Amino acid sequence: MPAPDHQRSDSARESPRVDEVETHSTRLAEAETSRTAKSGPSRRRGERRFLSRASQVLAASTGYESTLLTVAGMALPHLGSWCIVDIVEADGSMRRLGIVHPDPLKQDHARRLKDSWPPARGDPIGLPRAVLSRTSEIIPHVTDEMLVKVARSAENLRDLRALAIGSLLVVPLIARDNVIGSITFVSEDTGEPYADADLELAEDLAARCALTLDNARLLHDANEARAEAEHARARATQMNERLVVASIRQQELADEAREANLAKSQFLATMSHEIRTPV
Numbered sequence: 001m002p003a004p005d006h007q008r009s010d011s012a013r014e015s016p017r018v019d020e021v022e023t024h025s026t027r028l029a030e031a032e033t034s035r036t037a038k039s040g041p042s043r044r045r046g047e048r049r050f051l052s053r054a055s056q057v058l059a060a061s062t063g064y065e066s067t068l069l070t071v072a073g074m075a076l077p078h079l080g081s082w083c084i085v086d087i088v089e090a091d092g093s094m095r096r097l098g099i100v101h102p103d104p105l106k107q108d109h110a111r112r113l114k115d116s117w118p119p120a121r122g123d124p125i126g127l128p129r130a131v132l133s134r135t136s137e138i139i140p141h142v143t144d145e146m147l148v149k150v151a152r153s154a155e156n157l158r159d160l161r162a163l164a165i166g167s168l169l170v171v172p173l174i175a176r177d178n179v180i181g182s183i184t185f186v187s188e189d190t191g192e193p194y195a196d197a198d199l200e201l202a203e204d205l206a207a208r209c210a211l212t213l214d215n216a217r218l219l220h221d222a223n224e225a226r227a228e229a230e231h232a233r234a235r236a237t238q239m240n241e242r243l244v245v246a247s248i249r250q251q252e253l254a255d256e257a258r259e260a261n262l263a264k265s266q267f268l269a270t271m272s273h274e275i276r277t278p279v
Contacts, residue, residue, distance in 0.1 A: 047201050050074070051208070058208055064216035065097055068209055072183050073100040079202055080169065080185035082110065086119050086127035087173075087181035087213065094119040094127055097181075101163075109159040117156050125150060127182040130172040134179055136203055139168040140193045169194045171206040175214030183209065 054071045061067035072083050082101035088094055096118045101110040119127045124146065125139065142165045151157035166189035173181035183206055187194060 043197070046078075047204075050078070050201075051204060054205060055208055058212040061212055061216070064213050068181075068213065069098045069100055071205070071209060073102065075185070075202070075205060076100065076102050079198060079205075081188040081191065082106070082163070082186050084126065084184040084186070085181070086184070088127070088131065088179060090217070094121070094131075106163060109162050113156065113159050117152055117159075120152075123150055125168060126170060126184050127172075130170055130182040131179045134172060134174065136169070136171045136199055136206075138194045138199060139170070142166065142168060164188045164190070166191055167193045169198055169202055171199075171202045173206050173210035173213060175210045180210060180213055180217075182206075 054074055057071055057074070058067060068085055068087075072085050076083060081103070082099065084099050085097040086094060087097050096114055099110040099114045101107050121128050123129065125142075129137070144161070147157060147160045147165070151160060163186070166187045169185040169187075171183050171185075172179045173183070183202070185194075185198075185202060
């Protein structure tokens, strides 16, 4: 039952994010409704609509980083309570692009983890493992021992525990046979474990995200190559202009030298004539 207006006003003063909490609750209710149709035509229709919307957002992308986070967030809460998006840079290093958590009460934990909990080679979960296995993975139950192993600090561990992690669904972003990133969907410990149907949807989404990321990088590389080629052409033109100027100057000096030699010869001839025929 909705609270009276005066109670809403008091609550809003106590927490400026009350509307966000209500929005999150609505999304959770929608997710619960979708879970009652775990299989069958209604689920497949919903998945097709979601993938269609995701494709439209990806196609209209002007910046792949923010777009990947947006699309991953669109999958929530249907594919989990929150998610992690990691990418592999061109030099092979790994970077945490972002952590998307729609619950405003958990976003502080997510922000801290994004900044202080990057992926590292040897991690037993997430992108580092996906790079090696090159396959998707469902971890039905994340134990506290696993959290202790992957945490970088005591603060990391507190934040991870506060997020009440239940199970994980990790899907790699693969383009041209290379793992270029991953999306890790996280279900809270009160939710249902991931199923094969979730995996199929996540992999379909990951394939579309990988294509967008790869195309964006190819475009970036092409633009850089074009800029370098234009710079090289400009330098070549500049050098050619300098060579032309130098060649002209060299010709001028040669002409001046010939004129000087001619003048010298004429002077010597005149002097010789005057010596032979004195006045």
